[in-house]
Amino acid sequence: MFFNGNNHFSSTMKKVIIAGGTGFIGSYLTTRFMENGYDVMVVSRFPEHIQWNVNELARTFEKADLVINLAGKSINCRHTAKNRKAIINSRIDTTQIISKAIQNCKFPPQLWINASATGIYPSSLLIPMTEDSPAGEDFLAEVVKKWEQAFFDFNLPHTRQIALRTSVVLGKNDGALSPLIMLTRLGLGGKQANGKQMMSWIHVEDYFRILLFAMQHKNLVGVLNCTSPEPLSNKLFMKTLRKALHVPFGLPAPKQAIQLGAKFIGTEPELILNSSYVLPERLEKAGYTFTFPDLSSALIDILY
Numbered sequence: 001m002f003f004n005g006n007n008h009f010s011s012t013m014k015k016v017i018i019a020g021g022t023g024f025i026g027s028y029l030t031t032r033f034m035e036n037g038y039d040v041m042v043v044s045r046f047p048e049h050i051q052w053n054v055n056e057l058a059r060t061f062e063k064a065d066l067v068i069n070l071a072g073k074s075i076n077c078r079h080t081a082k083n084r085k086a087i088i089n090s091r092i093d094t095t096q097i098i099s100k101a102i103q104n105c106k107f108p109p110q111l112w113i114n115a116s117a118t119g120i121y122p123s124s125l126l127i128p129m130t131e132d133s134p135a136g137e138d139f140l141a142e143v144v145k146k147w148e149q150a151f152f153d154f155n156l157p158h159t160r161q162i163a164l165r166t167s168v169v170l171g172k173n174d175g176a177l178s179p180l181i182m183l184t185r186l187g188l189g190g191k192q193a194n195g196k197q198m199m200s201w202i203h204v205e206d207y208f209r210i211l212l213f214a215m216q217h218k219n220l221v222g223v224l225n226c227t228s229p230e231p232l233s234n235k236l237f238m239k240t241l242r243k244a245l246h247v248p249f250g251l252p253a254p255k256q257a258i259q260l261g262a263k264f265i266g267t268e269p270e271l272i273l274n275s276s277y278v279l280p281e282r283l284e285k286a287g288y289t290f291t292f293p294d295l296s297s298a299l300i301d302i303l304y
Contacts, residue, residue, distance in 0.1 A: 017067045
């Protein structure tokens with residue numbers, strides 16, 4: 001695999017299926033794979049796409065180079081009993097459907113990458129989490145444990161499997177960065193709570209390139225942390241964002257205000273208050289080089 005003069009990848013791998021591919025990440029991946037000569041098919045509930053039907057999926061998966069599953073209800077909601085059940089079931093159900101479809105293939109996909117999340121790790125301020133770190137005990141950790149268990153439960157001898165434990169994904173015009181940009185431009189881009197909580201993140205372009213890297217490096221199996229090698233505190237994250245936006249100041253948001261605001265907009269304050277300190281140890285040991293390892297370079301690319 002190599003770059004040509006247009007910064008495109010040359011590859012003999014041609015068929016990619018993106019399940020749950022209509023959101024921010026899936027749309028970006030679809031564009032980038034197509035730009036690089038891949039035949040991309042999207043699985044969703046929209047009638048113009050491949051449907052969540054085992055037989056239809058099995059036909060689509062034949063001789064595929066990559067299947068990536070991004071499907072699942074967003075965790076950005078109030079974690080009521082009803083929503084908790086939907087968050088877990090939406091991940092397990094789609095994972096099991098894909099597993100059954102792959103089992104029905106005569107020529108199964110070479111690689112299946114299932115989305116996962118760094119939320120499996122406990123909140124940590126000082127100790128970085130790697131793929132070998134123990135799992136946490138809160139609801140988000142429970143979600144990921146059940147999700148990955150469903151993913152690895154099936155014996156798929158001809159399909160390599162990777163669970164991609166992804167942090168917050170940053171990109172243009174969408175994703176987790178958009179509300180922070182809006183708040184910062186309104187002068188509200190100060191630290192959130194005490195600002196000490198760590199923030200793990202990744203540029204969406206690195207997400208795409210990690211998929212290509214995983215396709216090429218056939219020794220990679222199991223879990224991979226998909227996150228920048230330079231996480232930073234919430235205070236420093238917001239300071240870096242203000243600098244990139246040329247905003248000289250930002251009012252801080254006290255913990256109580258975050259808790260009240262989260263209830264008002266229908267989400268959970270822990271999504272902001274928990275500390276996510278995660279490192280991509282296995283990727284770096286395998287030789288992956290990040291295009292945007294630090295937040296400053298990532299923000300310059302995204303904003304300008």
